[in-house]
């Protein structure tokens with residue numbers, strides 16, 4: 001067995017790992033140092049998640065990013081990382097690589113090519129230009145701390161047959177950057193192995209690691225919604241505690257499907273729902289299919305004195321006909337029934353189904369269909385100026401392995417860019433200073 005050596009081993013070459021590798025390489029170059037940076041990835045093809053992101057267009061970031069768009073670790077800690085590499089820095093970084101970003105009405109930023117390959121190719125080129133070696137398929141099995149000499153880590157791997165270095169199974173490294181992602185879309189190579197590496201090196205992970213930005217499944221009570229499969233409309237999804245307190249609310253495009261609900265509003269709500277339901281099994285979700293309208297307002301609309309008007313006509317212009325028909329069928333009212341014939345309890349039932357429709361959520365579609373992971377290594381265990389571990393000097397963490405998850409809209413990549421930048425720069429700066437135990441003075445309390 002041969003043992004190779006490097007200065008910085010980046011484990012995982014997704015968005016955060018590639019970014020960390022670029023900035024580690026650039027920082028060493030800037031300081032005139034010839035350190036060796038190797039990024040390892042188990043995937044045969046790099047960047048699968050970047051390529052599927054944003055429907056193949058890659059929503060690189062959002063026009064306005066702040067900590068309010070994230071959950072997991074404390075918002076103050078998240079802010080400290082985000083502000084060190086902001087949206088303007090992301091736009092500049094890609095522009096310098098000839099990738100121009102355009103802002104859409106929603107505030108999301110995409111490459112002007114509308115093609116995620118542009119983003120991935122630029123990152124791979126930047127990594128090469130920064131002198132980084134990319135090794136794949138090279139699946140890491142173990143990361144161990146082997147003593148106090150300069151190369152204090154061993155990265156033990158399983159190079160694929162097509163790897164450029166099929167015989168190198170153990171790499172000694174001075175520093176390790178863990179960028180193995182979470183567990184969302186595991187077929188891309190992110191299967192949660194990194195949590196085990198972090199734990200073996202002394203870190204904790206949150207008690208719960210669950211899918212986020214994940215579609216929700218509806219039980220039998222949601223049949224009328226499943227029958228609307230394919231219908232997309234703006235709607236407000238609301239989360240209520242068992243005591244009736246509104247905990248969270250998202251208004252955005254909502255998609256009815258054969259299994260339940262999806263679309264940005266539902267994906268954004270999913271992590272809050274899973275968390276609330278775990279802590280308070282009596283927590284509930286409701287949908288307002290007509291954002292801005294209330295049960296009382298709709299009740300009034302349906303009590304219109306124009307008694308010749310049918311229910312269908314009264315709702316036209318307010319609700320899509322398919323939805324209005326389905327709600328009428330659900331409460332047992334003819335669409336063509338006149339308002340004069342409408343019983344009070346039916347009027348109330350229609351208004352409730354439209355403005356505060358109870359959702360019988362039975363679960364979520366799991367990591368296979370999730371876009372990100374909620375949970376991971378708490379930021380309180382890292383120095384936020386560099387993403388260096390507080391428990392294992394020389395170890396750095398970035399990206400989705402951290403207990404940070406963002407909303408739909410480019411926020412998760414912005415987290416990967418910001419934390420990857422800090423980890424890469426931090427590891428290289430510590431290498432340059434020759435002292436991995438020295439903590440950056442700019443670090444602030446969480």
Ligand SMILES: Cc1cc2nc3c(=O)[nH]c(=O)nc-3n(C[C@H](O)[C@H](O)[C@H](O)COP(=O)(O)OP(=O)(O)OC[C@H]3O[C@@H](n4cnc5c(N)ncnc54)[C@H](O)[C@@H]3O)c2cc1C
Pocket residue numbers: 011012013014015016017040041042043047048049050052053054055058059060061138139140141179180181182184185188189190191192193194370371372398399400401409410411412413414416
């Ligand atoms: C379908 C989909 C669409 C998305 N769209 C967007 C979007 O448009 N905008 C946005 O902001 N976010 C989007 N996201 C979320 C975003 O892709 C992630 O938040 C981001 O990719 C996380 O980056 P990461 O580098 O931390 O992890 P990952 O991208 O998951 O990368 C981790 C890498 O580590 C490698 N790895 C893992 N374990 C090992 C191991 N043991 N050995 C070697 N290599 C290993 C994996 O192969 C992988 O390449 C989307 C996610 C999905 C699933």
